[in-house]
Amino acid sequence: MYQPSFDELELNCFFSRTFGEDVFSPHEMRLSPEEARYLRSHYSHIRLTPLSPWDGLGKAWFKICPEGAAV
Numbered sequence: 001m002y003q004p005s006f007d008e009l010e011l012n013c014f015f016s017r018t019f020g021e022d023v024f025s026p027h028e029m030r031l032s033p034e035e036a037r038y039l040r041s042h043y044s045h046i047r048l049t050p051l052s053p054w055d056g057l058g059k060a061w062f063k064i065c066p067e068g069a070a071v
Contacts, residue, residue: 006035015039019066026065032058039064 018027028051031039036048051061 006032006038008038011035011038012042015043024066026063028061028063030059030061036060036062 015029018029031048033054039046040048045067047065047067049063049065051063054060
């Protein structure tokens with residue numbers, strides 16, 4: 001059985017809360033490759049743009065922007 005290395009519920013709650021406050025503005029989040037894949041597959045209306053290389057903990061900063069937002 002697939003077991004993600006992160007808490008899906010926690011990531012969904014944080015992501016929903018962040019975009020619930022201001023859905024049309026880009027945000028920055030530090031994500032693992034698995035978290036980035038998860039967001040891309042579950043939120044097809046967003047664009048993730050890497051802002052940094054992967055760090056020693058295996059995470060990178062991403063700009064997350066709703067598709068169609070003027071940025």
